[in-house]
Amino acid sequence: MNIFNDLKDHLRNALEAMTAAGELPAGLSLERVTIEPPRDPSHGDAATNAAMVLCKPAGLKPRELAEKLKPRLDALEFVTETSVDGPGFINIRLADGVWRDQLAGILRLGTRFGDSTLGSGRKVNVEYVSANPTGPLTAGHARGAVVGDALANLLLKAGYEVCKEYYINDAGNQVATLARSTYLRYLEALGEGDANIPEGFYPGEYLKDVGQALAARDGDKWKGRDEAEWLEPIRNFAIDFLMGEIKEDLKLLGVEQAVFSSERKLVEAGKVDAVLETLTQAGHIYTGVLEPPKGKTPEDWEPRPQTLFRATDFGDDVDRPLQKSDGSWTYFANDIAYHLDKFERGYATMIDIWGADHGGYIKRMQAAVRAVTGGKGALDVKTCQLVHMFDNGKPVRMSKRAGTFVTLRDVLEAVGTDVVRFIMLTRRNDQTLEFDFAKVTEQSRDNPVFYVQYAYARAHSVLRHAREALTGRDLSDAGLAALDLSPLADPAELALVKRLAGWPRMVESAAEAHEPHRVAFYLQELAAEFHALWNKGRDDATLRFIIAEDEALTLARMALVRGAAIVVASGLEIMGVTPAEEM
RNA sequence: GCGCCCGUAGCUCAGCCGGAUAGAGCACUCGCCUUCUAAGCGAGCGGUCGCAGGUUCGAAUCCUGCCGGGCGCGCCA
Numbered sequence: 001m002n003i004f005n006d007l008k009d010h011l012r013n014a015l016e017a018m019t020a021a022g023e024l025p026a027g028l029s030l031e032r033v034t035i036e037p038p039r040d041p042s043h044g045d046a047a048t049n050a051a052m053v054l055c056k057p058a059g060l061k062p063r064e065l066a067e068k069l070k071p072r073l074d075a076l077e078f079v080t081e082t083s084v085d086g087p088g089f090i091n092i093r094l095a096d097g098v099w100r101d102q103l104a105g106i107l108r109l110g111t112r113f114g115d116s117t118l119g120s121g122r123k124v125n126v127e128y129v130s131a132n133p134t135g136p137l138t139a140g141h142a143r144g145a146v147v148g149d150a151l152a153n154l155l156l157k158a159g160y161e162v163c164k165e166y167y168i169n170d171a172g173n174q175v176a177t178l179a180r181s182t183y184l185r186y187l188e189a190l191g192e193g194d195a196n197i198p199e200g201f202y203p204g205e206y207l208k209d210v211g212q213a214l215a216a217r218d219g220d221k222w223k224g225r226d227e228a229e230w231l232e233p234i235r236n237f238a239i240d241f242l243m244g245e246i247k248e249d250l251k252l253l254g255v256e257q258a259v260f261s262s263e264r265k266l267v268e269a270g271k272v273d274a275v276l277e278t279l280t281q282a283g284h285i286y287t288g289v290l291e292p293p294k295g296k297t298p299e300d301w302e303p304r305p306q307t308l309f310r311a312t313d314f315g316d317d318v319d320r321p322l323q324k325s326d327g328s329w330t331y332f333a334n335d336i337a338y339h340l341d342k343f344e345r346g347y348a349t350m351i352d353i354w355g356a357d358h359g360g361y362i363k364r365m366q367a368a369v370r371a372v373t374g375g376k377g378a379l380d381v382k383t384c385q386l387v388h389m390f391d392n393g394k395p396v397r398m399s400k401r402a403g404t405f406v407t408l409r410d411v412l413e414a415v416g417t418d419v420v421r422f423i424m425l426t427r428r429n430d431q432t433l434e435f436d437f438a439k440v441t442e443q444s445r446d447n448p449v450f451y452v453q454y455a456y457a458r459a460h461s462v463l464r465h466a467r468e469a470l471t472g473r474d475l476s477d478a479g480l481a482a483l484d485l486s487p488l489a490d491p492a493e494l495a496l497v498k499r500l501a502g503w504p505r506m507v508e509s510a511a512e513a514h515e516p517h518r519v520a521f522y523l524q525e526l527a528a529e530f531h532a533l534w535n536k537g538r539d540d541a542t543l544r545f546i547i548a549e550d551e552a553l554t555l556a557r558m559a560l561v562r563g564a565a566i567v568v569a570s571g572l573e574i575m576g577v578t579p580a581e582e583m
Numbered sequence: 584g585c586g587c588c589c590g591u592a593g594c595u596c597a598g599c600c601g602g603a604u605a606g607a608g609c610a611c612u613c614g615c616c617u618u619c620u621a622a623g624c625g626a627g628c629g630g631u632c633g634c635a636g637g638u639u640c641g642a643a644u645c646c647u648g649c650c651g652g653g654c655g656c657g658c659c660a
Contacts, residue, residue: 032601034602038602038603039598039602039604039605040603040604043603047602047603049602052602052640052641055640056640061640062640085603086602086603086641087602087603087640087641088640089603132660134660169660171660172659172660173659173660174659174660263660289657292657293584293656293657294584294585295584295585296584296585296656298656301657304657304658306657306658308657316586317585317586318586318656318657320657321657321658323658324658325658326658328658330657330658330659330660331659331660332660334660335660356587356588356653356654356655357654357655358654358655358660359587359588359654359655360586360587360654360655360656361655362587363586363587383587383588383654385588385589385653386653386654426596427595427596427597428596430588430589431588431596432589432653434595443622444622445608445609445622445623446608446609448608450622451608454621454622457621458620458621461620462619462620465619465620469619512600513600517597518597521596521607524597524607524608525607528607532624532625534620535623537618537619537620538615538618538619538624538625539615539624539625541619544620545619545620546619546620548619583621583622
């Protein structure tokens, strides 16, 4: 159910009829033709640019073409008025009944309203969080987690088959460092060693738990043994331990990913060797010497032959190294194998959510995906900027080196899941975000979380009152949907219905753009309009939702109130925020 | 030096696969507030969309070049 898609069908029919009548040349591309609500509602309910887009191939001036199209739109029975305006827009006004029918549809569908067939079941993989299992999730990780999760939900609503995935970076130096750091804490737990953590090890206190758990499981089994003996088992122990914690944190955040892919398993399964073999045979790999970066040559730079991927053949700026000098693969090489693995699992469309500090790797990864899938796979990477934590305006200092940071758990315990999830979507992903513990829990207009949730709660408060005022009346969604809604006639009421009717359009455009934050902004606008309508009842008693002496009107207005609540709930569902009937 | 992201009202930000007079909240100013239903409400003020060119019926939006800020730049992930 999407009225603008319906309108587009009618428009297309009209244009095809014009072609049939010889008024337009055959074979025109309607690609750029749009029909959408005009920015200024005084222009009408919908506007199309068809005349301006098609005038050139038709050999007509925009307004001439518009005048020919206009009567065909006038002929549609639900169109009450059209006009040709500006450079050649056709503005269209629809009968009020169209909008009331939309509202009835919303009540019948519930939060399924806005579901789209845009994706038509195509498979999309969204990979997010993917934090190294070397420590607990921080407040910063929360952003990528929420953006990825909401994006996945959004795509699901838009009709894609979505896989929510986490890539465990459990290979390489960082997890070796983790193992060594854990070993120190393990000795400490056994009452030995030095509690001072030397340079080059992870200093975080959280590793004490890991060391203790290891000591509890294995006793002094690893004490005094060679690193070669304990490195692997302790590494695996620590990774399992920390991944367990990460999953718990994610669960508290409302994130449940279906697939956890292990980098190590990929390597051990020979996937990296395989993909590099394929690339080599295709001639995409060679041994060469890279130029040092201009203007900023690293101190220890020396020209050195390396195994390189011809990323420049696929849109990158320089070719990229695949192998370390010890013979093991670089992270990039492993990541190529990983993305091919996703592709082979059926995900031609892949979306990765990364921190902004990884932005420099986007081009090479996209180049690799192109090379390795023969151009059939597409990778979109969304990068998330930093989250700056504040408490009532005072910055909360964090230092990963010093091991002092705000964990995700801390934030969740302080403000709750709903607040975290909502706030993380109140900025476009590429914009830095300020998270102020005091402000995000404030109950005021300034706090979008409160403002939107309150709209939902207020709607249900009204419904509770209506149930008392209208005892015995059917206020169920089905009952409301079956009503005669013609008492809804005030422009402000119809304007709200029109905004609700725009929800499916919002879902589709946000899904296409891979931009879940748009849902948060839409909900803020919707909430503002709902609250404003509520407030009108203060100045003008005839606009109150509940009019004791007019049951039919009150019932129709309950349909509107409930419709607004449904759309709010539908949006919150994508964001992973709970709608509360009482606050 | 190169690449990517950002630059929109005093502040924080939407809008950006081109569309009509550029939006919201805060702040500020002016009113209202013995409220059905709830943590106030309404109105106003406020912008050469970083700068300069270009593309076209039309540019905040696309292209080029500058300026300013952030991130990144061979064996970290």
